[in-house]
Amino acid sequence: MDVESFFSEKRTWADGPYLHFVAVLDDPAYVAYAQAHHELLAPYGDRVGIVPAPWLHWTAQGVHHRLDDGQVETAVQAVREAARHAAPATVTMGPVWPGPSAVTVAMYPEEPLAAINTLVRAAMSAVPGVQLRESATRFWPHSTLAYFRSPSVHDAEFNRRLRTIRPERVEITISRLLAVHMYQDLDVGYYTWTPIAEIPLGAAEADAAAPEVVCGKTRTTATYGTTPPWGDSDAESEITVGRLAVQPPLSESQIRYESFASAALDDSTYFEDAEPPMPVWPDPVTVVCERPYGDGVCGSTRLRVRGSWNSPAVIICERGHSWQDTVEMMREVIVAAEPAR
Ligand SMILES: [Zn+2]
Incomplete structure (x- = not known):
């Protein structure tokens, strides 16, 4: 044939x-x-x-x-x-x-x-x-x-x-x-x-009360381990977030300072006068939809995040614009949305 x-x-x-x-x-x-x-x-x-x-x-x-x-x-x-x-x-x-x-x-x-x-x-x-x-x-x-x-x-x-x-x-x-x-x-x-x-397809469901989620600040084994803390790792969740923020990564010097400070703090006799000042973390940045809309950009911060423990986050703004983020972000949103479980 x-x-x-x-x-x-x-x-x-x-x-x-x-x-x-x-x-x-x-x-x-x-x-x-x-x-x-x-x-x-x-x-x-x-x-x-x-x-x-x-x-x-x-x-x-x-x-x-x-x-x-x-x-x-x-x-x-x-x-x-x-x-x-x-x-x-x-x-x-x-x-x-x-x-x-x-x-x-x-x-x-x-x-x-x-x-x-x-x-x-x-x-x-x-x-x-x-x-x-x-x-x-x-x-x-x-x-x-x-x-x-x-x-x-x-x-x-x-x-x-x-x-x-x-x-x-x-x-x-x-x-x-x-x-x-x-x-x-x-x-x-x-x-x-x-x-x-x-x-x-059909009228969108009403927004639920939504938690604020800051991603990237607590890079814990809970969010980065290979097994989910609960449930089916392939089960899809869709979570409305009130504000989604990402913590910009620490600079190399900040990371070195962090590890120096935590090692030093373990030894209480190390500092003679006072503890060193806490390192200054960069402020979390609110995630904003950057899709073109009208004459400018959309700018929406009302977001839903969809994915599973093992899949990248799909982020959707209130106007339906969507883009993909990381698996790590998805995990942090899941953990933040269901902290009691
Ligand atoms: Zn948008």
């Missing part, structure tokens, strides 16, 4: 990244489902681009030409407004389809996903300068497990082996979209992105 290489000339983007609206498929059940196929795919080496867990997604709609920052902001706001009238979609992932240029995962039922696609298209069509590709007569919701990078992958043997895997299908709920700058990463053979903004 003749198959295509996915990143053919006609599919290669001229000047990406391009604005896309995706749902990140990071549900651990779906990640396990996808990974159940990796053993089959691994022997094909770089003839396939296996999509790693962080990049599993469903594309609700993409734009395939460049936009300026103002157009991106307008499009994101338009989709955000429209998405308030949408609803989360619960769908079944599977079965797997070996297609002509990629291995894809079916998503059913199709209607709620098609409805989200229609809504995003309608919102974006109203943005000056945005041109969408013609829509298919019937929207095809799918998620890609792997892209073929060579025409010699997907033979009869490949199909037979794929058919023997058949993991149980999994149900997931898509409750938010992520606006991203989408890249075709031709070196690895799949798509990657940088996040722009998160968009809830």
Whole structure:
């Protein structure tokens, strides 16, 4: 059977990244489902681009030409407004389809996903300068497990082996979209992105009373150890913080002074007159959203932080702008949010 290489000339983007609206498929059940196929795919080496867990997604709609920052902001706001009238979609992932240029995962039922696609298209069509590709007569919701990078992958043997895997299908709920700058990463053979903004499907939940979190001041084994202090290290939490601050790192001389002072303080006879002055820590800096908004930057400090003990913090401002921070920040926010446990 003749198959295509996915990143053919006609599919290669001229000047990406391009604005896309995706749902990140990071549900651990779906990640396990996808990974159940990796053993089959691994022997094909770089003839396939296996999509790693962080990049599993469903594309609700993409734009395939460049936009300026103002157009991106307008499009994101338009989709955000429209998405308030949408609803989360619960769908079944599977079965797997070996297609002509990629291995894809079916998503059913199709209607709620098609409805989200229609809504995003309608919102974006109203943005000056945005041109969408013609829509298919019937929207095809799918998620890609792997892209073929060579025409010699997907033979009869490949199909037979794929058919023997058949993991149980999994149900997931898509409750938010992520606006991203989408890249075709031709070196690895799949798509990657940088996040722009998160968009809830349906009205956003009310803010809960939120703790202030200062990260980086108490680098303890509790926050930096490999095991969580409680619970499942892969369980996702989303925590609203009243103010998120980061402690700038100490300078080298401050670190030396700290260790000198604490060693000296252990020996109470060391200081003849008085204890040395405490080292001056730099003031914590409040985390501010720096995404463009209107004529300037967003500037929001009302933030939510999402992730698990083992995943980097995703920080989302009140306008839905989102960006990624470190695993360490996520751990400190988890510890700060549930100090009693
Ligand atoms: Zn923002």
